[in-house]
Amino acid sequence: xANLATEFVxxxxxxxxxxxxxxxxxxxxxxxxxxxxxxxxxxxKTLGEDGPPVVNVNGPRYxxxxxxxxxxxxLNNIELITDRPLEVNLREIKxxxxxxxxxxxxxxxxxxxxxxxxxxILPLVEETGADGVExxxxxxxxxxxxxxxxxxxxVPEYIxxxxxxxxxxxxxPVIVKLTPxxxxxxxxARAARKGGADAVSLINTINSITAVDLDTFSPxxxxxxxxxxGGYCGPxxxxxxxxxVAEIARDPATAGxxxxxxxxxxxxxxxxxxxxxxxxxxxxxxxxxxxxxxxVEEMIEGLSLWMDEKGYASIDDFRGxxxxxxxxxxxxxxxxxxxxxxxxDLCIKCGRCYAACEDTSHQAISMSEDRVFEVKDEECVxxxxxxxxxxxEGCITMERLAPGExxxxxxxxxxxxxxxxxxxxxxxxxxxxx
Amino acid sequence: xxxxxxxxxxxxxxxxxxxxxxxxxxIHPPFDAHEAAVAADRCxxxxxxxxxxxCPTAIDIPMFIRQIQTGLPxxxxxxxxxQNILGGMCARVCPTETLCExxxxxxxxxxxxxxxxxxxxxxxxxLMERGEHPFTRAAPTGRRVAVVGAGPAGLACAHxxxxxxHEVVIYDARPKAGGLNEYGIAAYKAPGGFAxxxxxxxxxxxxxTIENGKALGRDFTLEELRADFDAVFLAIGLAGVNALGLEGxxxxxxxxxxxxIAELRQASDLASLPIGRDVVVIGGGMTAIxxxxxxxxxxxxxxxxxxxxxxxxxxASVHEQELAAARGVHIITNARPVAVHGNGAVRExxxxxxxxxxxxxxxxxxxxxxxxxxxxxxxxxxxxxxPEGLEISGGKIAVDAAGRTSLxxxxxxxxxxxxxxxxxxxxxxxxxxxxxxxxxxxx
Numbered sequence: 013x014a015n016l017a018t019e020f021v022x023x024x025x026x027x028x029x030x031x032x033x034x035x036x037x038x039x040x041x042x043x044x045x046x047x048x049x050x051x052x053x054x055x056x057k058t059l060g061e062d063g064p065p066v067v068n069v070n071g072p073r074y075x076x077x078x079x080x081x082x083x084x085x086x087l088n089n090i091e092l093i094t095d096r097p098l099e100v101n102l103r104e105i106k107x108x109x110x111x112x113x114x115x116x117x118x119x120x121x122x123x124x125x126x127x128x129x130x131x132x133i134l135p136l137v138e139e140t141g142a143d144g145v146e147x148x149x150x151x152x153x154x155x156x157x158x159x160x161x162x163x164x165x166x167v168p169e170y171i172x173x174x175x176x177x178x179x180x181x182x183x184x185p186v187i188v189k190l191t192p193x194x195x196x197x198x199x200x201a202r203a204a205r206k207g208g209a210d211a212v213s214l215i216n217t218i219n220s221i222t223a224v225d226l227d228t229f230s231p232x233x234x235x236x237x238x239x240x241x242g243g244y245c246g247p248x249x250x251x252x253x254x255x256x257v258a259e260i261a262r263d264p265a266t267a268g269x270x271x272x273x274x275x276x277x278x279x280x281x282x283x284x285x286x287x288x289x290x291x292x293x294x295x296x297x298x299x300x301x302x303x304x305x306x307x308v309e310e311m312i313e314g315l316s317l318w319m320d321e322k323g324y325a326s327i328d329d330f331r332g333x334x335x336x337x338x339x340x341x342x343x344x345x346x347x348x349x350x351x352x353x354x355x356x357d358l359c360i361k362c363g364r365c366y367a368a369c370e371d372t373s374h375q376a377i378s379m380s381e382d383r384v385f386e387v388k389d390e391e392c393v394x395x396x397x398x399x400x401x402x403x404x405e406g407c408i409t410m411e412r413l414a415p416g417e418x419x420x421x422x423x424x425x426x427x428x429x430x431x432x433x434x435x436x437x438x439x440x441x442x443x444x445x446x
Numbered sequence: 447x448x449x450x451x452x453x454x455x456x457x458x459x460x461x462x463x464x465x466x467x468x469x470x471x472x473i474h475p476p477f478d479a480h481e482a483a484v485a486a487d488r489c490x491x492x493x494x495x496x497x498x499x500x501c502p503t504a505i506d507i508p509m510f511i512r513q514i515q516t517g518l519p520x521x522x523x524x525x526x527x528x529q530n531i532l533g534g535m536c537a538r539v540c541p542t543e544t545l546c547e548x549x550x551x552x553x554x555x556x557x558x559x560x561x562x563x564x565x566x567x568x569x570x571x572x573l574m575e576r577g578e579h580p581f582t583r584a585a586p587t588g589r590r591v592a593v594v595g596a597g598p599a600g601l602a603c604a605h606x607x608x609x610x611x612h613e614v615v616i617y618d619a620r621p622k623a624g625g626l627n628e629y630g631i632a633a634y635k636a637p638g639g640f641a642x643x644x645x646x647x648x649x650x651x652x653x654x655t656i657e658n659g660k661a662l663g664r665d666f667t668l669e670e671l672r673a674d675f676d677a678v679f680l681a682i683g684l685a686g687v688n689a690l691g692l693e694g695x696x697x698x699x700x701x702x703x704x705x706x707i708a709e710l711r712q713a714s715d716l717a718s719l720p721i722g723r724d725v726v727v728i729g730g731g732m733t734a735i736x737x738x739x740x741x742x743x744x745x746x747x748x749x750x751x752x753x754x755x756x757x758x759x760x761x762a763s764v765h766e767q768e769l770a771a772a773r774g775v776h777i778i779t780n781a782r783p784v785a786v787h788g789n790g791a792v793r794e795x796x797x798x799x800x801x802x803x804x805x806x807x808x809x810x811x812x813x814x815x816x817x818x819x820x821x822x823x824x825x826x827x828x829x830x831x832x833p834e835g836l837e838i839s840g841g842k843i844a845v846d847a848a849g850r851t852s853l854x855x856x857x858x859x860x861x862x863x864x865x866x867x868x869x870x871x872x873x874x875x876x877x878x879x880x881x882x883x884x885x886x887x888x889x
Contacts, residue, residue, distance in 0.1 A: 079487070080483050080484055080486070080487030080515070081483075081484045081487065082480075360551040360552070360554035360555045361492075361496065361551055361554065362490045362492040362493070362551045363492050363493030363494060363495075364490060364491070364492065364493060366493050367493040379493075379494075383494075383496070403490050403555065404555060
């Protein structure tokens with residue numbers, strides 16, 4: 013059986029499945045239930061400064077996007093950081109960590125952008141026996157209006173500065189949580205590393221409005237007829253998170269910086285993908301908010317079965333394996349020529365491939381009177397749209413033309429040697445051929 | 447003591463009223479909004495959709511399902527009604543398993559089609575429950591058209607003509623309009639007075655008058671109609687019922703299945719309907735199935751449906767056969783009736799086993815008898831009361847693709863006309879198309 017034990021910036025956990033800083037980790041009661049269910053660690057919901065606790069709205073905090081059968085595809089929230097007294101949270105963190113010493117206990121923090129504020133809170137967290145802190149530079153709603161959360165995360169210089177303060181004022185590992193609400197994720201990640209961060213975690217939630225009520229014209233979630241942008245998360249955001257993790261993993265300036273991946277992780281498979289993209293742990297929130305803590309059983313079992321099948325004894329055996337395969341477009345092999353192939357035995361004759369290709373693409377699929385669909389190789393550019401719209405998995409595949417074959421579309425022989433845009437004759441900046 | 451399924455003879459009230467009510471309630475209860483959303487989500491929005499090609503009225507099925515998906519069942523209904531003004535009834539009675547749902551590509555994918563019929567009902571119910579009529583009538587043309595028969599073909603024709611601004615008078619021999627929708631369909635397929643409500647809703651287009659209790663040949667002639675109107679559409683159905691031609695057929699309690707079905711549909715109190723303990727139904731079509739199943743639902747102890755050829759030749763779909771079997775109807779195939787025995791009333795029916803050789807049916811000489819205190823004959827209907835001068839083809843009024851008969855200014859459609867299956871949906875298509883041709887001829 014594969015070993016799922018993880019050590020992330022010195023923090024040990026029996027498996028890489030952590031709960032992200034969010035409502036599920038706001039209280040001792042929830043966190044104890046999570047640990048009982050098998051979660052490897054938690055990032056406690058963000059603590060703020062001592063003093064009167066923040067207040068939340070008293071109307072809906074969440075909005076959602078659903079599939080037809082109410083499958084939750086995306087969730088957004090306008091909840092703020094913890095609204096419970098600091099002292100209560102600290103006491104509970106200490107009690108839980110004492111009882112669950114083998115689980116990762118990271119505490120998320122968000123205090124004003126002044127060194128004194130961070131100096132005040134860090135020793136209090138240290139005193140609980142927590143394993144590390146996560147700096148919440150990501151929360152995109154509410155707190156950002158007060159100069160915290162993503163207001164910090166959107167300014168790389170602030171990230172660097174606050175990270176440095178924290179590193180100077182605690183012995184705990186410092187994880188910097190990044191907001192995706194920026195143009196290039198590499199800049200805040202580089203700033204975190206410059207400031208001395210032990211790791212980054214990403215993504216926080218994405219600015220979003222889930223819907224507009226067409227009777228009241230209020231955005232959703234609606235508070236007395238008005239709404240504000242909230243943070244989007246859940247399965248819908250996974251591709252965005254995966255790309256941002258990949259960008260940091262392959263950026264020479266941040267390569268090797270430990271990453272705790274967050275964003276739509278719902279199954280063991282999602283987790284394995286993020287781990288292969290270089291993440292050291294994964295953090296989950298929406299999936300447990302939808303299905304409860306029990307799903308971690310499927311995640312542990314699934315990851316472990318897959319690793320056994322692949323012969324990976326530990327997570328490090330496959331961690332980061334996908335990173336070198338993420339490259340710039342200009343380096344993609346233009347001599348890799350494929351054609352769509354429709355398997356007539358699997359085809360159910362819906363004609364979606366035909367409609368998609370004929371109306372919106374390259375007119376590369378023919379349709380006979382009796383609804384037999386065939387690819388016209390002389391038109392097919394291998395865009396893959398037919399594969400994507402086909403309701404039958406595996407019915408349409410992309411088959412490679414072997415080197416030496418003639419591509420009927422271009423009339424050119426497929427070369428054996430790879431060649432990318434940097435050497436293409438149409439590229440004015442192409443290097444001269446030998 | 448009250449009657450029960452075991453009570454001998456033909457008696458009423460074999461089952462308690464609440465059981466009867468349950469037995470004759472909606473066979474396929476309507477979808478609620480969530481069920482409809484989930485069912486609609488299964489539609490692939492096929493290109494040049496096979497379901498649409500399989501629908502005799504060519505309803506744009508993927509489009510109406512997409513409209514349901516986007517939360518507009520009323521818009522979906524409009525899409526349906528543009529092609530089929532009786533889309534509400536068709537959603538209930540169409541043998542979808544041999545039409546749109548048989549063609550659904552989901553059958554190939556997973557053996558389970560999109561539930562098109564139930565989705566159609568969800569959409570049409572939504573609009574009809576609002577009591578709104580989705581179409582407006584064109585400016586009056588001053589042209590007048592007579593329609594004979596207020597069944598699906600006649601109603602569809604009249605509605606389309608009225609939409610085009612013509613004035614329509616429908617004559618029907620029965621006391622209520624609707625034809626087989628009102629008198630000829632199993633009660634559990636269209637409960638709650640749906641057929642008459644649908645007629646009332648259809649008439650909201652305006653410009654249509656219905657004259658009930660007026661029979662062609664008895665109260666008026668085709669020649670009079672041709673003289674008084676600009677065009678005539680005949681939708682007189684098949685009024686004659688085929689006889690067995692057997693010794694003893696005249697015995698008491700040997701009845702036409704269509705009469706039993708009509709009586710049941712019109713009954714205000716199901717507990718007052720007498721039904722036999724041992725019921726034999728002869729025939730293999732939808733009428734036979736409807737009669738047999740309803741006999742069981744009324745409390746008959748033993749209901750046997752006997753068909754002279756093999757099961758694969760039965761006009762009733764496999765789905766209908768399974769429905770009958772699930773309701774406890776015993777189906778015997780390859781047996782033909784040879785005699786009706788009894789003394790005054792029927793006591794037994796004698797059958798002979800058959801084999802089919804090169805399409806010809808032959809008796810094997812081996813016979814058996816079934817106890818029967820009630821027999822329903824359902825071996826087909828035939829054209830009756832056709833005015834002189836109309837060309838007949840294959841026992842039906844000969845029509846061309848547009849519904850034109852051999853007489854100038856006379857069109858025909860529905861079961862009485864040649865071509866097409868004898869289905870509600872086919873009748874609607876024929877009525878609609880004849881109306882378009884009449885409109886073109888009058889314009």
